Structure formats: C-alpha cells, structure tokens
Amino acid sequence: MFISRKSPGLAAITLLALVFTLVAPCTAAFAAPGDKVFDIIEIADFHGMLEDTGGNPVAAVMAKNIKDIAGGNPGRTLIVSGGDNYQGSAVSNLLRGEPVMNVFNNIGVAVSALGNHEFYWGLDTVTGSGAAGYPVICSNLFYKGDGSLVFEPYKIFVRDGVKIAIVGAVTEDLPDLVKPEQFKDYEAGSIVDNVRRAAQEARAEGAQIVIALIHAGDNYDSRTGPVFEVAGRLGGAGGVVDAVLGGHTHNVVAATAANGTPVAIAGCYGKGFIDLKIVMQEDGRLTFNTSYIDCDTSSTIPPYGYKAAAPVVDQAVSAIVDAAKTRAIPLAGQVLGTAGTALTIAQAEYPWGESTAGNWLCDVMKAKVNADFAFINSGAIRVNIPRGDVTMGELYTFLPFGDFIMTADLTGAQIKALLEQAVGDGGKGIQTAGLTFAYNPGAPGGSRIESISKSDGTPVDMADTARTYRVAVNDYVAAGGDGFSVCKTIKFSGTHILLRDALAENIRQTGHITAKIEGRIKNVQNTGYITRAEFAGLLTRALDLAGDESAAGFSDVFPGQQFAGVVGAAAKAGLVCGYEDGSFRPGYQVSREEMTVMAVRAVRAAGFTAEASNVNAAIARFYDQDEISGWARIPVAAAVEAGIVCGRQSDYFDPSGHVTRAEAAAVLERALDYINR
DSSP: OEETTOOOOTOOOOOOOOOSSSGGGGGGGOOOTTOOEEEEEEOOOOOTTTSSSTOOHHHHHHHHHHHHHHHHHHTTEEEEOOOOOOOTTTTHTTTTTTHHHHHHHHHTTEEEEOOGGGGGGGGHHTTTTTOOOEEEOSSEEEEEOOOBBBSSSSEEEETTTTTEEEEEEETTTTHHOOOHHHHHTTTEHHHHHHHHHHHHHHHHEEEETTEEEEOOOOSSSSSSHHHHHHHHHHHHHHHHEEEEESSSOOOOOEEEEETTEEEEEEETTTTTEEEEEEEETTSSSSEEEEEEEESSSOOOOSSOOOTSSOOOOOOOHHHHHHHHHHHHHHTTTEEEEEEOOOOOOSSSSSSSOHHHHHHHHHHHHHHHTTTEEEEGGGGGGGOOOOSEEEEEHHHHHHSSTOEEEEEEEEHHHHHHHHHHHHHTTTTEEEOOEEEEEEEESOOTOEEEEEEEEESSOOOOOOOOOEEEEEEEEEEEHHHOOOOOOOGGGGEEEEEEEEEEHHHHHHHHHHHOOOOOOOOSEEEEGGTOOOOOOHHHHHHHTTOOOOOOOOHHHHHHOTTTTTHHHHHHHHHHHOOOOOTSSSSOOTBBOOOOHHHHHHHHHHHHHHTTOOOOHHHHHHHHTTTTTGSSOOOHHHHHHHHHHHOOOOSBTTTOOOOBOOOOOOHHHHHHHHHHHHHHH
C-alpha cells in the first residue's frame, strides 16, 4: 500500500498492511522514470541481541538482509537505529556494547536515536565510546545547568543529491525509567515541541525530506501514543515532518496517521526491521511504502531467517560476533551451578502474577539482606533460565540492567500502596518474597489489594502506619521506576550489593536451584477459572496422549515444568497453538473461543469430522458473533452445530470470556460424547 502526500483519498487510510517480504523487486511498480527511490531502514531496540538464546545468528542474518537491500539501491539507502542498542545479552553487556557498535558500523548505521537503556552504564560510557562510527542525536535532552542540548538534535545526509534530515528524540518518561544518579544532570523536554524546532532548523538548512527518529512508541493500538502524536501534529500537508520512526515499545508498527504521515516501529531484538521506501518524484512529491522485514523465520530465501537449519548470514558480521564471543567466553561461559527446574518469567495469574523466576530472585534478595519482604518489578527479569547448567552469561541475560539491592523500613500502609501501584491502571506487575497478597482487578484503582499476609499466614495490617517491616527492592523500584511513585517518598539505603552478584553467589553456594509457583499473588476473580495449560491437560488425558515435554516448542514452556508434558503432547497432536511471540502462556485463563477451538481439534485428532454445514448460520444466534476472532469462527460454528458448546445465554457466546472448571468439564464431556456416539 502506498501513501502519497498530495492524494487526499490515500491520506485518509489509517493503517498500512504489514509486508513481510523484501520489497526492492517491486520498486518499479510505483516509481516512474526520473523518480528517486530511497530506502530508510530502521533497526529498533536491538538490546545486544547478537544471537538469540538458542544461539541463532540474529545479527548476521539481519545484516545480510539489510545489505542486500542497500546493495540493490546503492547511494540511496540510509540505515538508522531507534535506540536501546546495547543492553540485554551477556556478550554485549560484558563488553559494554562494543560488539554491537562494530556490527552497526559494518552494516552502515548512519545515526542512532538515544534510548533510555543507554543511560544504564552511564551516558558517557556509551555515547563517548570511540567504537561507534555513528552519532547519537536527540532534540529533547538538555543539561539542567544551562539548558543546552546534550546531543545534536538532527543530522542531514545527502543521498543522490537529496538532503535527508533525521531528527532524534527520546521518551519523555526518562525520569521514571532511569536511575536518579544517572539522570541527575539532565532533563527531558517535550518531544513534539523539540522535534518541531529541530525539523524547522533542518528545513532551513535545505532538508528536502525530514524523518523523526524517536525512542518512543505507540499505545499498542497503532492509533495513539507519542509517535502518532508527532505524526498528527507535525506531519501532513504543510507539516515539517514527512515520516516518523519509533521504538521503545518493542512492537511492530507499519501504519500511517490520518493525515498521511507514515509511522513505523521496527519491533525489537533483531527479529526484523523496517524498510521505509520513499519515492521522490521530479516535482518533489513524496510517496511512501512501509514494510516490515521479518527475520524471525526459517527462510532460506529473501528475506532470510535466522532460525533456518543453515541460515544465510553476512560473513563479516558473523566474524565480528564470533570474535566478541571469544572475548566474553571466560566469564560468560562460567558454570555456576544447575537449575533443577526451568525458572520462567511466565506469570501464573492474569493480568498480574508470580513467576518461578521472580520467586527465586526475590527469595535470594530477601535472604541476602535479611529482609522481611522483597520486591522487584516484573520487567526487570528479561528471559527464562532453562533447566540444566546455569552460566554467568545466562545471568547477564536474565538480569541485564545492573540493579543494586536497596532496603528500607515500610509500614503496612506503605506496602499496600506499593502493591496497589503494581496492579493499578497501567501497573507493570511485581514479584515478591516473604508475603502473599490477593487483588481484585475489577475494583477501582487504589482499592484493588484485598489482603496481605506474611508467608506464615500472619496478616499484615494494610492500614497500619506504625509497625514497620524491613523491605528489600532493586534500586530501579526504589527510585520510583515502572510507576512505583510511592517509593519516591521513602528513604531507601544502599547496600552496594549488585543483585546479579547475589544471584551468582546463591547458585555457587547451593549448587542447585529450583523454584515453583506458590500462590504468592492471587487474582480473586480467577477463582474457579481454568488455565490454558490445565485445559490442554484435560484434553490430552481424555485422548490418552502420552506426555511429551520436548514437543512443546514454546518460549515459555520448558522440560521440568509441571505442565510441560501435557502441553507438549497437546502441541504434538495439533490441539494447541501458541501466540505470535512464540509463547504459550500456560498460566493464562483460557478464553471460551480458545477452549472451543482446542475441543474441536481434539475431536478431529480422535479421527472424527467436526465441520459446520454453514458457518454463518451456526453462529447467527449470537448477538456478539462479530466478536468471535476470525481464526475461531469455523471451529466455533462446528462445535455449536455438533452440540459441544453453547452460549453463555441463548444469544450470547462471550468469545473472550474466561472458562469455569464446570464449563470446561461440560465441554469435555460433550466432546467425548460426540466421539463415542
């Protein structure tokens, strides 16, 4: 789909379809003789992902795809990064981002936006490194003292005689995302106001194309959020910005604002990148084609995928990664001990719950400083630790942000306030040790915590402002990060203990670590609802399928987990599928449409036909039929016609509703009756 600046009809389009193939071959389809076609390629939130946790060559395959596009359009390609380039993997963390800088240099990255994670080693460590051959730009970060800009606000590049300006900006939420000591000398200004100013300056210098490169994203709806605000207020006819590239939110967006301004976000972790093709016609008009190039595949044809059995890689980048791994191996490969079970970040309750990874980490933190309770933001823990040997490198990837342990004495009322912010509107969740709590997500914000108890069952008085408990948190939470603003009113003391070091020490001392779900965090609305893993278990047992832990293939299901065998068996039999991000989400409550699809697949796996004679007629009785997802409509119709499922009411199906254990049992019984009829 193409968007023309001077085409009112096309400018009204509000969402571009994602294109998951290289688009260079179709350039001629929308470029006339005399037109100039530019490729603006964006990488976003790479987070040091030279290889993924499975050892797949992420950087080398991404580089191959990018270089192929650039090679097909020489002199007219500009490669940029949306920030958060370095922090996240063991090799990159241990070598302070230098391998990523070398990879970006080799690919030809021309400029990078500033990401919030660039502050975590100290801003000078990253931006002052001589290894990066590309500048950082940011129009809205200022020194507190004199209000001067910390970085150049924009850079102008000349491609085939055309001046293209890239204007940088970073999220205005920096004070909540960066530790105070790392941000004390800076202040973040308005994205819109400062991008406007910088874009106007770039235009005055002769820039013919202006692109905003912002380390901020949308609101996960491809309609609103900082990138769409910039596009809406600064783009369109007579605007100063022609396109907006974002980051930070880790999602893929290939869209356009209502005024015709392209908006794109390149996802994260090297899984893919954005190719924004711009056609400049002889009269100066601009036409756009936005594509997301997916590298998270097994493809051996363009675009290449890094999950192929024999991935097609860029040899130069592959050599850079190999050299970096060799340098990092002495520390990263050190085996600390073993994990008896997989420690995963999958939460046992929805929307907020405990995880085995969080339970283990908080237990270690609590014991290390002899605290009553311990807390960490759920987002601090980035990946799972599989069962088996645990290395120092895995710990860097597990907890990449260099958090320190902080302590303070909190009252019951303050603890309640902290937990309220974890489960409030916009809350990010929390992991705990030493206590359990129950919450009601349907209650008004600020009144969702129903009870708090110590691990031994002793109630914690949530209104008590006198008695205190020794609490340990990571310094990010202590500083009010992830919305824990109550912590800004509490005086925390530093322990000078790096949390990652405490974890490493624990593994060395015990030699063997394990964790389980213990009911530390309970959603009171979930009582009686069945999870995806539990329903998969019911189906596999009903069909007498043998457990198969190795067959799951989901990013959050590992051998050794209680439900791994039944999920693997269900996946092997074709009863269940995962989500687009590769996860299964075993602890999530199964929805009614998911349950129905799984039940129909079970009937088919047993060798019986389950088809609706007329899909639309079968579900026409339900007034919410349009809310049934496209992928579920045919199975739902088949199940309704076969009598396996019915509505919550005669005319109400409730496709996204949770399923009680009684409902699940009834559906299973009807499915078995259908099979045995």
